[in-house]
Amino acid sequence: MSTIITSIDRRSPAERAGVHIGEKLLAIGGRPVEDVLDYRFFGYDRDPELELEAPDGSRRKVRVKKPEAEELGLNFETYLMDEPRPCSNHCLFCFVDQMAPGCRETLYFKDDDARLSFLMGNYITLTNLSPREAQRIIDLRISPINVSVHATDPKLRSALLGNRAGAESLEIMKRFGAAGIVMNGQIVLCPGWNDGEQLQRTMEDMAAWGFASCSVVPVGLTKYREGLAKLRGVDRETARAVIDQVEAYGKKCLERFGTRMFFCSDELYIRAERPLPEEEYYEEYVQIENGVGLLRSLISEFEAGLRLEDGPVEASPYTIATGVSAAPFLRELAERAAEKTGVSGQVAAIENNFFGPTVDVAGLVVGGDLIAQLKGRALGERVLIPVNMLRHGGDVFLDDLHVSDVERALGVPVTVVEQDGFDLLDAMLGRK
Numbered sequence: 001m002s003t004i005i006t007s008i009d010r011r012s013p014a015e016r017a018g019v020h021i022g023e024k025l026l027a028i029g030g031r032p033v034e035d036v037l038d039y040r041f042f043g044y045d046r047d048p049e050l051e052l053e054a055p056d057g058s059r060r061k062v063r064v065k066k067p068e069a070e071e072l073g074l075n076f077e078t079y080l081m082d083e084p085r086p087c088s089n090h091c092l093f094c095f096v097d098q099m100a101p102g103c104r105e106t107l108y109f110k111d112d113d114a115r116l117s118f119l120m121g122n123y124i125t126l127t128n129l130s131p132r133e134a135q136r137i138i139d140l141r142i143s144p145i146n147v148s149v150h151a152t153d154p155k156l157r158s159a160l161l162g163n164r165a166g167a168e169s170l171e172i173m174k175r176f177g178a179a180g181i182v183m184n185g186q187i188v189l190c191p192g193w194n195d196g197e198q199l200q201r202t203m204e205d206m207a208a209w210g211f212a213s214c215s216v217v218p219v220g221l222t223k224y225r226e227g228l229a230k231l232r233g234v235d236r237e238t239a240r241a242v243i244d245q246v247e248a249y250g251k252k253c254l255e256r257f258g259t260r261m262f263f264c265s266d267e268l269y270i271r272a273e274r275p276l277p278e279e280e281y282y283e284e285y286v287q288i289e290n291g292v293g294l295l296r297s298l299i300s301e302f303e304a305g306l307r308l309e310d311g312p313v314e315a316s317p318y319t320i321a322t323g324v325s326a327a328p329f330l331r332e333l334a335e336r337a338a339e340k341t342g343v344s345g346q347v348a349a350i351e352n353n354f355f356g357p358t359v360d361v362a363g364l365v366v367g368g369d370l371i372a373q374l375k376g377r378a379l380g381e382r383v384l385i386p387v388n389m390l391r392h393g394g395d396v397f398l399d400d401l402h403v404s405d406v407e408r409a410l411g412v413p414v415t416v417v418e419q420d421g422f423d424l425l426d427a428m429l430g431r432k
Contacts, residue, residue: 002076002077002078002081002082003024003025003026003033003034003039003076003081004022004023004024004025004076004077005019005020005021005022005023005024005025005074005075005076006021006075006076006077007021007075008021008073008074008075009071009073009074009075012071012072012073012074013064013065013066013070013071013072013073014050014064014072014073014074015073016064016065017050017062017063017064017065018062019050019052019062019064019074020052020054022054022055023052023053023054023055024052024053025039025050025051025052025074025076026051026052026053026059027042027050027051028042028043028045028048028049028050028051029042029045029048029049030049030051033081034081034082035080035081035082035115036076036079036080036081036082036115036119037115037118037119037136037140037142038136039072039074039076039081041140041142043071043072044068044069045068046066046067046068047063047064047065047066048063048064048066048072049061049062049063049064050062050063050064050072080113080115080116082115084109084111084113084116085111085112085113085128086109086110086111086112087110087111087112087125087128088112088127088128088163088165089110089112089125089127089161089162089163089166090161090162090163091160091161091162092159092160092162092190092193092228092229092231093160093188093190093219093220093221093229093231094110095220095222096108096109096110097228098220098221098222098224098225098228098355099222099224100222100224100354100355100399101224103398103399103400104400107398112124112125112127112128117145117146117147118142118143118144118145121146121289122146123146123147123148123186124145124146124147124148125147125148125161125163125166125169126147126169126172126173127161127163127165127166127168127169128165129169129172134172134175134176137176137181138175138176138179138181141179141180141181142181143181143182144181144182144183144184144212145176145181145182145183145184146183146184146185146186147173147183147184147185147186147211148185148186148188149173149185149186149187149202149206149211149214150186150187150188150194150202151187151193151194151198151201151202152170152201152202152205152206153198153201153202154166154167154170155167156193156194156198157170159193160190160193160194173206173209174209176209176210177209177210177211178210180210182212183209183210183211183212184211184212184213184214184286184287185206185211185213185214185215186214186215186217186290187199187202187214187215187216187217188217188218188219189216189217189218189219189234189242189268190219190231191219191231191232191233191234191235191238192232193231195238195241195242196245199216199242199245199246200245200249203246203249203261203262204249206261206262207253207257207261211261212259212261212286213259213261213262213263213283213286213287214261214262214263214287215263215264215265215287215290215291215292216242216246216262216263216264216265216268217265217267217268217290217291218233218234218239218265218267218268218271219231219233219234220358220359221233221356221358221359222355222356222358222359223355223356223357223358224355224356233358234268234271235271236271236272236273239268239269239271239272240272240274242264242268243264243268243269243272243274246262246263246264247264249262250262250263259283260281260283263281263282263283263286263287263292263293264292265290265291265292266291266292266293266294266295266296266325267291267325267361270325276295276296276299277293277296278296279293279296279297279300281293281296282296282297285297291361294419295326295329297421298329298419298420298421298424299329299333299421300421301420301421301422301424302333302336302421302422302424302425303336303421304421304422305421305422305425305426306336306337306340306425309340309341309429311341312341312342313341313342313343313429313430314430315341315343315428315429315430316380316381316382316430317343317344317345317346317380317381318343318344318345318346318379318380318381318382318383318384318427318428318430319345319346319347319348319374319377319379319380319382319383319384320334320345320346320347320348320383320384320385320428321348321350321365321370321374321383321384321385322347322348322349322350322362322365322385322386323349323350323352323360323361323362323363323364323365324349324350324351324352324360325360325361325362326361326362327347327348327349330347331347333424334346334347334428337425337428337429341429343428343429343430344380345380345428346380348373348374348377350365350369350370350373350374351369351373352364352365352366352369353368353369353372354366354368354369354398354399362386362388362389363386363388363389364398365385365389365397366389366397366398366399366401367397367399367401367402367403367405367406368397368399368401370383370385370397370406370410371401371405371406371409371410374410375409375410379410379412380412381412381413382412382413382414382415382430383406383410383412383413383414383415384414384415384417384424384427384428385403385414385415385416385417386416386417386419387416387417387418387419388419390403390416395416403416415427415432417432
């Protein structure tokens with residue numbers, strides 16, 4: 001833990017109050033500050049009093065004049081003012097354990113940190129949450145918390161997580177629900193483990209405990225599973241059974257609570273070879289970050305943008321590179337765009353040789369597979385790729401190749417497209 005101030009924002013309340021770089025922030029309003037959550041929540045108040053410690057050990061108190069909710073303007077060595085808490089589980093389905101060798105080191109780090117759940121939307125299991133942290137979440141009413149649930153049968157959850165605390169942390173979920181903490185859940189479906197009766201129990205328990213929403217997603221299996229538990233993927237019949245079960249219970253929840261609460265990911269509909277639900281089904285896309293309604297949202301936005309086009313558009317031909325599962329949807333959109341605007345394009349479904357053929361989503365396509373499968377093909381004058389192929393906020397693929405590496409190998413510019421139907425249409429029509 002480091003609460004030493006490393007920089008202060010210009011013209012911020014803290015700078016105006018005379019806070020110094022190098023001082024340690026001990027408390028705000030008499031309440032000890034241990035990490036970013038304490039700092040954020042205690043610093044929310046109007047005109048807070050800071051207790052500071054200078055490098056020589058002397059202490060002082062400073063009143064900071066500011067309105068409620070304005071940031072103090074202090075920065076620390078790390079964003080969390082602490083190190084991220086590593087995961088203590090050994091999940092049977094953990095994707096990190098199935099990573100290809102030779103990737104950058106950060107891809108092998110597993111976090112399970114409640115602070116990152118609140119601040120960045122990460123999903124956590126609650127198995128390494130201390131009593132103090134659990135009570136702090138309740139006392140400060142920190143919401144939402146995103147929870148990887150998977151199962152509510154205590155023995156099964158402990159087995160799936162490879163951690164006996166998996167059973168114990170179910171009590172934390174109950175406490176959070178009783179305290180009114182907003183919880184969003186996730187169930188990674190492992191056929192033969194947490195489907196069927198176990199899935200039904202999990203959904204019923206989560207509804208009773210006050211979860212706001214939950215996604216059901218198929219287990220992801222790569223070719224790197226040597227020495228790991230024997231799991232099978234979700235096939236068409238399993239996907240259909242799960243969709244029927246989740247939709248049936250979701251209908252009951254809608255009648256009782258006014259929300260379906262439980263939603264299947266796009267990937268399950270694709271594996272089931274069933275059409276995606278209409279936009280209303282997704283309830284304003286409450287679980288879109290887990291791939292629930294991602295394609296429907298993209299299609300709806302794209303169609304809205306295309307309706308605004310009123311004639312031919314001058315733009316060079318293109319190739320969209322994407323994962324196998326999304327390719328049919330994007331081909332249909334490209335055909336619609338061509339019919340209305342005259343801009344020609346094609347869609348290339350990239351087989352995932354890096355992780356294995358069972359991985360078919362665009363977000364796990366790597367630069368090496370793009371180069372190997374597109375080089376030498378007639379690509380038009382540009383290649384479009386979705387932003388989720390790249391490291392967040394950067395231009396690096398999972399295999400550490402950069403967008404510029406792909407451009408050099410293919411001999412055409414590569415345009416990165418946001419996960420947004422309007423942006424996709426603009427990219428197709430050469431406006432990016």
